[in-house]
Amino acid sequence: MAVYSIWLLEYAHVPTQPISSVLAGQHNKGTRELTFTYIALKGEGHNILIDVGTNNADSYTQQLLIRDDVVDWQPPDKVLAKIELTPEDIDTIFITHAHYDHIDNLDAFPNAHFYLQSKELTGWMWAMSLDRKFGSMMLALNPGNIINAMNKVKDGRMTLVEGESANILPGIHLHPEYDGHTFAAQAIIIDNTVNDVVERWIAAGDLAYVRENITGIGNDGVYVPLGLGFGSQLNMMRSIDKIIELANGNIDNIIVGHEIDNWKRYPSWKTSDGLHVAELYLAPGELSHRPV
Numbered sequence: 001m002a003v004y005s006i007w008l009l010e011y012a013h014v015p016t017q018p019i020s021s022v023l024a025g026q027h028n029k030g031t032r033e034l035t036f037t038y039i040a041l042k043g044e045g046h047n048i049l050i051d052v053g054t055n056n057a058d059s060y061t062q063q064l065l066i067r068d069d070v071v072d073w074q075p076p077d078k079v080l081a082k083i084e085l086t087p088e089d090i091d092t093i094f095i096t097h098a099h100y101d102h103i104d105n106l107d108a109f110p111n112a113h114f115y116l117q118s119k120e121l122t123g124w125m126w127a128m129s130l131d132r133k134f135g136s137m138m139l140a141l142n143p144g145n146i147i148n149a150m151n152k153v154k155d156g157r158m159t160l161v162e163g164e165s166a167n168i169l170p171g172i173h174l175h176p177e178y179d180g181h182t183f184a185a186q187a188i189i190i191d192n193t194v195n196d197v198v199e200r201w202i203a204a205g206d207l208a209y210v211r212e213n214i215t216g217i218g219n220d221g222v223y224v225p226l227g228l229g230f231g232s233q234l235n236m237m238r239s240i241d242k243i244i245e246l247a248n249g250n251i252d253n254i255i256v257g258h259e260i261d262n263w264k265r266y267p268s269w270k271t272s273d274g275l276h277v278a279e280l281y282l283a284p285g286e287l288s289h290r291p292v
Helices: 059-067 076-083 118-128 132-138 143-154 211-215 233-246
Strands: 005-018 031-043 046-050 092-094 113-117 158-161 165-169 172-178 184-194 197-203 268-270 276-281
Touching: 005 076, 031 076, 113 118, 113 143, 113 172, 113 184, 118 132, 118 143, 118 158, 118 172, 118 184, 143 158, 172 233, 184 233, 197 233, 197 276, 211 233
Parallel strands: 046 092, 092 113, 113 158
Antiparallel strands: 005 031, 005 276, 031 046, 165 172, 172 184, 184 197, 268 276
């Protein structure tokens, strides 16, 4: 049994994301805002992140950020300070998948050990070997991130996980989904247990971009695949179905990291840099960081 406090931390956002890149088939529907976030967990003697955001000093990343209209970026030291943590405090990081906005800033966390699905890394190594004409697979990839991850493996700082992994830390489980959004994007399952009652949270990564991927357009209950992915749309819908099953049907506890309704759905506040923090769950004894 374990219990973790959970925060959703915005580090940048995109005001003009094409809707068709978020919801497959929704052509000529204009744009919408997306938030760029990572998740912080604190408990059981650990300070944990799920994903790491971007490194804006990297020249390749800079071009991706300009292309994708990512604005108001803040570095991890500024973002984590909002919940009184530093990058040096982070000891464990789970990477959901290897798209640049999730894995690009590994080097900002000098004391962390990283976890990534093995097929996610080896799949992108293979993709990078393909002829240039297949390059659209890598629209959201910084190849340098794959090389950096390989070096982290070599240095003993990254564990490559083979499929499902239960209690990789107390109450934290890893669940991969294959050949949908990416080769092996993993959801992070957090089972918080208080007074023998388990409340399950699922960090979905990009298994869903926005709430409508799960609920359907106008809440019609028809899953909508992501607009960006190299695998099949069927696998994307099956992934959504699986995470709902893992959440025991409680979609409010599925954390959709790019969804701006998070700031209304959970207790949240905006800081002076224009970015948001949400307190999703506070463990017993954990004090709120919300301004009074």
